[in-house]
Amino acid sequence: MVSAISNADPCFARRGLIYAWARWMVAAWLCLLTGSACAQAAKPSEYDVKAAYLLNFGKFMRFAGSGQAAGGAFNICILGRDPLGRSMDQIAANETVDGRAVHVQRLGDATQGRSCQVVYISPFEAPRLREDLAILEGSNALTVGDTPDFLERGGMIQFVLQADHVRFSVNLNAVDRTHIVLSSELLRVAVSVEGKPNRGGAR
Amino acid sequence: MxxxxxxxxxxxxxxxxxxxxxxxxxxxxxxxxxxxxxxxxxxxxxxxxxxxxxxxxxxxxxxxxxxxxxxxxxxxxxxxxxxxxxxxxxxxxxxxxxxxxxxxxxxxxxxxxxxxxxxxxxxxxxxxxxxxxxxxxxxxxxxxxxxxxxxxxxxxxxxxxxxxxxxxxxxxYVIALLVTAATRNLVTAPLSGLAETAQIVSRDKDYSVRAAVPRTSDELALLVRSFNEMLEQIQLRDHEVAEARAVLEQRVQERTAELSAANKELEAFSYTVAHDLRGPLQHISNIAFLLQGMSAASNPEERELVDKLFEGSQRMSVLIEDLLNLSRATSTPLRRIAVDLGHTAEEIAGTLKAEDPGRRVQFKIAKPTRAFADEGLLRIVLQNLLGNAWKYTSKKDPAVIEFSSKDGAEGTVFFVRDNGAGFDTRYADRLFRPFQRLHSQSEFPGTGIGLATASRIVERHGGRIWAESTVDQGSTFFFTLPYGGNN
Structure with missing residues (x-):
């Protein structure tokens, strides 16, 4: 298996960046000393992966019709208490999506999410999830979440942890209510897809 | 290669x-x-x-x-x-x-x-x-x-x-070969035709053949055409040369015939003249002889005139004899036999001594001196050469006259050598022409016909005659005769 990610791995824990970096160095030294036993030592944490996914979702989606004006920043917003920490900022730094500079915004309130293209709803928002989704409805933002009932409640993409890998499921019904079109490439690697791709309307 | x-x-x-x-x-x-x-x-x-x-x-x-x-x-x-x-x-x-x-x-x-x-x-x-x-x-x-x-x-x-x-x-490649084989003849056929023709021309000297001219208008055709033209010109020139030669030949034959006719006439004439003159001269000579006897006692003036008459008639007789000899040398047919010229020379020497017994002359005659020739004509030759030697040594005492032979490239070389007066070699070629004399009549009397007769006889035998001399030292007359059996 390649690129395995595990919380149980002694080399990994979710901490601040400097601490993580220091641990990475230690792990690297260990690896040098013990050979290839810790080949996956340099693997990123679960939230690093999720942060990267949030950016990459942006690269596999587009906005049909007049959904979003071209130009301007591509905003990745984190609603609620941020579990991703600085890895999101690091990953998004100097990145572009369709030629638009990526900005990371942290929202305290779902109403601020109107200008976002991707909204990650923190697990800490679970109690207010339904309200948040309702507010974001019609804002042409791709909603991404962690909670197990995220799709049932009207979210679009839900992270799933499967065999130590971060995967995701898609609710196309929710997506189709917006002008967002998800690439078939993205759907191909999804764990599961609810609803059928709307080939006509939104495009 | x-x-x-x-x-x-x-x-x-x-x-x-x-x-x-x-x-x-x-x-x-x-x-x-x-x-x-x-x-x-x-x-x-x-x-x-x-x-x-x-x-x-x-x-x-x-x-x-x-x-x-x-x-x-x-x-x-x-x-x-x-x-x-x-x-x-x-x-x-x-x-x-x-x-x-x-x-x-x-x-x-x-x-x-x-x-x-x-x-x-x-x-x-x-x-x-x-x-x-x-x-x-x-x-x-x-x-x-x-x-x-x-x-x-x-x-x-x-x-x-x-x-x-x-x-x-x-x-x-195979197709190219086939095409080559098919088209090769375009070039080679005229060439080999030309070569064949050239070979015929050089082998048979037949200039009437012609090479086939190819139907193309390339260099080959030009070459063949030029070759044919050349042949034609050669043929034309050959024809002209042959014609010219035929004309010349005819002309030469005509001239030769004319000349020989004229020559025969001339010879017949001179022979007749000489022969017919002999009769009257004999009368004159006889009468002069009789007059000498009769006028023995008469006055010396008469006596001198009669002597001169007799002498003149004698000289004229010799001259006529010589002319007849010359005529005979030209016209008598050759009858060659093996002959000892030494023997002939001795006979002549005997005659000469008998005519003038007062002279001291030493003859050295090689015997035998064999030759294959007409005996009568060679006798005339030796008479002339030995007679000359006798005559031109008249002021030498003792005179030596030699006759011998040796082998040469053209045949046997015979020679008559004397220690007489000799002559200036500048005039050697004039010796053998008729009536040409190097000495005055008073010094050495002669007709000027003898050597011309000898020369003609030697030439008729296919030989050659010449003379070498030093004034006052003597002279040598050579003549060659081809080896016997060759002619």
Missing amino acids: RFWNSQSIAGKLTRMNLMVSATALLFAYVAFFAYDLYTLRSDLLSSLGTEASIVGANSVSAIVFDDQQAAESTLSALKETPQVEWAIVVGQDGNPFASYARDASAKPVLQQSLAPGESRHFWRIGTKFLIGSRIFLQGKPVGAVYLLAETTALKESALQFGWLSAGILLLC
């Missing part, structure tokens, strides 16, 4: 064509083959590149979203491309992410990798190609795909093309 040189032009042309065609076709073959190899290789590389690009594009989401299964299912489509032995997709971190191997038991090992910033690279590993292609997502590299392809198919199709094109070129 000798074989090459000894060949006919037709053979040379064939050989030349063979070599030219073979060289051209060989170069064409090599060029085609090289080009084909190059094309096959670049085709393979370009199709591999395309394959890698497609695989890469289809693997982007799998890499980005860490879906190894999706990546491997994409890679498994490569089983439709049989020359791909294995494929590896490498993630952003440079580690293998998904792999495919045609032979499931084989474990692909990747030892090469793209340099940073490099989007595509080909490696040659033994007989196989490895292609590495970077995978991009919105311009950012997210991984790479590596394909290892074997080149057996390449080799096979190259081999196939090689055999096929070799066959085609061989066929072209």
Whole structure:
């Protein structure tokens, strides 16, 4: 298996960046000393992966019709208490999506999410999830979440942890209510897809 | 080289064509083959590149979203491309992410990798190609795909093309040969016709033959036409020369006939004159002799006149005899026999001594001195030469006269040598002309006919006569006669 990610791995824990970096160095030294036993030592944490996914979702989606004006920043917003920490900022730094500079915004309130293209709803928002989704409805933002009932409640993409890998499921019904079109490439690697791709309307 | 040189032009042309065609076709073959190899290789590389690009594009989401299964299912489509032995997709971190191997038991090992910033690279590993292609997502590299392809198919199709094109070129070669054989005659037929004609001309000296002129209007036709024209001119000139020669011949014959007729007439005339003069002269001589006897007692003046008359008639008799001899030397037919000239010379010497017994003359005559000649005519020759020697040694005491012979290139050389008065050799050629004398009548009397007669006789025998002399030391007269039996 390649690129395995595990919380149980002694080399990994979710901490601040400097601490993580220091641990990475230690792990690297260990690896040098013990050979290839810790080949996956340099693997990123679960939230690093999720942060990267949030950016990459942006690269596999587009906005049909007049959904979003071209130009301007591509905003990745984190609603609620941020579990991703600085890895999101690091990953998004100097990145572009369709030629638009990526900005990371942290929202305290779902109403601020109107200008976002991707909204990650923190697990800490679970109690207010339904309200948040309702507010974001019609804002042409791709909603991404962690909670197990995220799709049932009207979210679009839900992270799933499967065999130590971060995967995701898609609710196309929710997506189709917006002008967002998800690439078939993205759907191909999804764990599961609810609803059928709307080939006509939104495009 | 000798074989090459000894060949006919037709053979040379064939050989030349063979070599030219073979060289051209060989170069064409090599060029085609090289080009084909190059094309096959670049085709393979370009199709591999395309394959890698497609695989890469289809693997982007799998890499980005860490879906190894999706990546491997994409890679498994490569089983439709049989020359791909294995494929590896490498993630952003440079580690293998998904792999495919045609032979499931084989474990692909990747030892090469793209340099940073490099989007595509080909490696040659033994007989196989490895292609590495970077995978991009919105311009950012997210991984790479590596394909290892074997080149057996390449080799096979190259081999196939090689055999096929070799066959085609061989066929072209054969066709070229056939065309050569068919068209060779255009050049060689006129040439060999020309050569044949030239051979006939030089062997048989027959200038009436003509080479066949080809129907073309090229240099060959020009050559053949010029050759024919040359033959015609030679023939024309030959004809003219023959005509001129015939005319000349006829003219010479006419002239010769005229001359010999005139000569005969002249000889007949002079013979008749000389012969008929002899009778009256004999009368005069006889009467003068009688008068000498009768006037023995008369006065000295009468006596002197009668003496002069007698002397004159005697000289005239000698002259007539000489002229008759000259005439005979020219007209009598030759009757050659083996003869001892020494014997003849001795007889003449005896006669000379008897005529003038008061002189002291020593004769040295070699005996035998054999010759094959007309005895009567040679007697005249010796009479003249020995008589001259006798005459011109009259002021020497003792006189020595020698007759002998030796072998020479032209025949036997006979000579008469004396120690007499001799003559100036500047005038040697005049000696043998009639009536030409080097001495005055009073000094040495003579008719001037004797040596001319001797010369004519020797010439009639096919010999030569000449003289050498030193004034007051004596002279030697040589004459040659061809060896007996030759004539």
